[in-house]
Amino acid sequence: xxxxxxxxxxxxxxxxxxxxxxxxxxxxxxxxxxxxxxxxxxxxxxxxxxxxxxxxxxxxxxxxxxxxxxxxxxxxxxxxxxxxxxxxxxxxxxxxxxxxxxxxxxxxxxxxxxxxxxxxxxxxxxxxxxxxxxxxxxxxxxxxxxxxxxxxxxxxxxxxxxxxxxxxxxxxxxxxxxxxxxxxxxxxxxxxxxxxxxxxxxxxxxxxxxxxxxxxxxxxxxxxxxxxxxxxxxxxxxxxxxxxxxxxxxxxxxxxxxxxxxxxxxxxxxxxxxxxxxxxxxxxxxxxxxxxxxxxxxxxxxxxxxxxxxxxxxxxxxxxxxxxxxxxxxxxxxxxxxxxxxxxxxxxxxxxxxxxxxxxxxxxxxxxxxxxxxxxxxxxxxxxxxxxxxxxxxxxxxxxxxx
Ligand code: DSN
Numbered sequence: 001x002x003x004x005x006x007x008x009x010x011x012x013x014x015x016x017x018x019x020x021x022x023x024x025x026x027x028x029x030x031x032x033x034x035x036x037x038x039x040x041x042x043x044x045x046x047x048x049x050x051x052x053x054x055x056x057x058x059x060x061x062x063x064x065x066x067x068x069x070x071x072x073x074x075x076x077x078x079x080x081x082x083x084x085x086x087x088x089x090x091x092x093x094x095x096x097x098x099x100x101x102x103x104x105x106x107x108x109x110x111x112x113x114x115x116x117x118x119x120x121x122x123x124x125x126x127x128x129x130x131x132x133x134x135x136x137x138x139x140x141x142x143x144x145x146x147x148x149x150x151x152x153x154x155x156x157x158x159x160x161x162x163x164x165x166x167x168x169x170x171x172x173x174x175x176x177x178x179x180x181x182x183x184x185x186x187x188x189x190x191x192x193x194x195x196x197x198x199x200x201x202x203x204x205x206x207x208x209x210x211x212x213x214x215x216x217x218x219x220x221x222x223x224x225x226x227x228x229x230x231x232x233x234x235x236x237x238x239x240x241x242x243x244x245x246x247x248x249x250x251x252x253x254x255x256x257x258x259x260x261x262x263x264x265x266x267x268x269x270x271x272x273x274x275x276x277x278x279x280x281x282x283x284x285x286x287x288x289x290x291x292x293x294x295x296x297x298x299x300x301x302x303x304x305x306x307x308x309x310x311x312x313x314x315x316x317x318x319x320x321x322x323x324x325x326x327x328x329x330x331x332x333x334x335x336x337x338x339x340x341x342x343x344x345x346x347x348x349x350x351x352x353x354x355x356x357x358x359x360x361x362x363x364x365x366x367x368x369x370x371x372x373x374x375x376x377x378x379x380x381x382x383x384x385x386x387x388x389x390x391x392x393x394x395x396x397x398x399x400x401x402x403x
Contacts, residue, residue, distance in 0.1 A: 021353045021393055025327035025376025026184070026212065028241045029383065030280070031287060037280035038243050046272045050262065062275045069101040069278050072285035073247055076218050077226060096251065097226065098258035101281060102265050102273040103246035106211050106235035110136040110180075112269050113207055113231050113248060114148055116260040118177045125151040125171060125204070126180035127162075130359035130367065134209060137180045151176055155186075160320045160361045162186075164194045171202035182209035182225065185358055185374050187304075187323035189223060196228035205257075207231045211246075213325055215239025215378070218288045219297020222325065231257060239300060239326050239378045241293075242284025245277040296381060300326045304377040306387035310394035319360050319372065326378050331360050332401065333371030342369040344401055351400045353393070 001007040017029075030038075042065065048055045051063040074080040079097040103109035118124055124144070126137025131154045135142040138150025151174045156163040171179060179202065181195045192208060199206035208225035214234040216222035225232055232249040236242035248265070250257040266273075287293060301324070308318045308328045319329035332344040339347075341357030348355055358374035365371045377390060385393075 019352060021396075022379040023353060023355045023375040023377070023393070024379065025356075025374050026235075026238045027376075028215075028238060028378045030237075030241060030243060030284065033283045033287070034241075034243055034280045037283050038276050040276055040279065042279050043274070043276040045275050047275065048266055048272045050266075056272075062273075062278075065275055065279045065282065066101060066273065069282035069285065070099050072282050072289065073099045073101060073249070076285050076289045077224065077249070079226060079249070096253075097249050098252050100248045100250075100258070100262055100265055101245075101278050102270060103233075103248055104270060104274060104277075105244060106134075106209070106233065106246045107136045108269060109233045109235075109246040109248050110134070110207075110209060111144060112261060112264040113233060114144060114178065115268060116264040117205055117231070117257060118148055120147050121149060123151055123174055123176035124148045124178045124180065125153065125174065125176035127183055127186075128152040128154050130363045130370075131155045131361045132183040132186035133180070134184045134211075137183075137209070155320075155361050157362055161188055162190065164191065164198065167195075168198045168201060171198050171204065175202055176204050178205040178207055180207045180209060181229075182207075182211070182213070184212055185327065185329055187308075187320050187325050187328050189324050190225075192223060192225045192228040199230075205230045207233065209233045211235040212238050212327065215241060215288065215293075216297050216301065216325060219294045219300075221294075221297045221301050231261070236281050236284060239297070240284060240288060241296075241378070241382065242288075243277050243280035245274070245281050247281070299386065300377050300381045302387055303381050303385060303390045304328055304375075306390040307375060307377060307394050310391040311397065314394065314398040316398070327374060327376040329358055329360055330373045330375065331371060332373055333360075333365065339401070340365060340369050341372045344373055347400055347403075348373075348397060351396070353397060353400070 046056050047059040047062045051066050074095045079095045124138045127133030129139045136144045138145045153167050179199050206229050208229040211234050213222045236245045304323045304326050308323045312318050317331040332338045345357045355373050358372050359370040360372040363371050
């Protein structure tokens with residue numbers, strides 16, 4: 001590379017990544033193949049539209065790239081029919097699900113779903129940010145909470161888990177057009193069947209945002225939302241271990257949700273697809289469709305549990321009482337007896353452990369300086385760490401925070 005400044009910065013980031021223990025729950029380390037696809041000539045090509053229906057010429061190769069990504073996405077999540085045929089959108093496989101692989105990231109993916117399916121000003125219902133929901137699940141500071149009227153549900157104060165009866169009560173009373181399930185900081189298994197019943201009782205669409213646990217679904221260690229959801233969105237760079245990108249799956253039936261979503265993505269919201277990212281997603285999807293990835297996903301969950309159990313043994317309060325996924329939240333504030341999440345994250349960073357400060361349910365502190373930390377096991381599991389390593393990381397965290 002001739003640009004010495006950027007070259008140096010890339011090298012510095014590589015060194016930083018190598019030196020630290022990375023417990024960011026939404027990060028991971030991609031393969032060389034994913035990086036190669038990202039850094040390929042595919043970045044040079046414009047191709048607004050969809051395969052076979054573009055506004056640009058010279059798209060025969062990128063059409064294949066996009067179709068391959070769609071095909072692999074449907075296959076990975078068990079949505080492809082056994083017998084290949086011409087599919088619902090001209091793909092080489094048929095399926096009761098359609099997938100759009102063009103969203104540039106998770107936030108525009110969620111935004112596109114609402115824009116396609118919920119008239120502006122109507123109600124959407126998602127989980128409160130401080131309890132584990134995402135900004136784009138209708139938080140007031142997000143455009144999703146400004147363009148739509150958002151109803152936010154919380155977890156139960158005692159268990160810190162979803163109270164399905166309460167969510168149902170709110171949904172029936174408020175009658176949102178769409179309910180969001182799937183979170184950024186919820187460490188337990190979501191009962192998607194119950195969410196389907198809630199959505200049906202409220203006559204609402206069910207969107208599952210599986211961004212955080214998509215890799216766990218692919219690896220068979222987290223229940224699939226597809227039997228119950230109408231729409232599933234996901235980013236591709238967390239547990240799924242791909243590049244920064246996103247996908248929207250929609251059920252194919254008489255409602256033709258996919259047609260409305262496709263129209264919002266382009267021409268409604270985005271321009272030309274990032275074909276280098278789509279190719280890198282295709283690579284990651286193939287990598288995730290292997291026995292090795294299944295072992296990885298199981299190890300991710302087992303490692304998170306080892307981390308949570310050891311921290312709990314050392315006296316730290318784990319939100320929700322533990323974890324069943326790749327992430328956990330630690331209450332560092334402990335009703336004023338401990339330290340804020342920001343202070344804890346600063347101390348850990350100074351000692352080479354990278355985490356993010358995070359709110360805990362019913363937090364009395366602000367999101368910029370909340371009461372806890374969120375820890376995740378996916379990146380360090382990619383680096384080969386096992387349960388004993390994570391127990392050791394827990395002891396390091398304990399020693400740093402108590403010092
Ligand atoms: N902010 C991301 C996360 O860390 O979970 C989601 O967008």
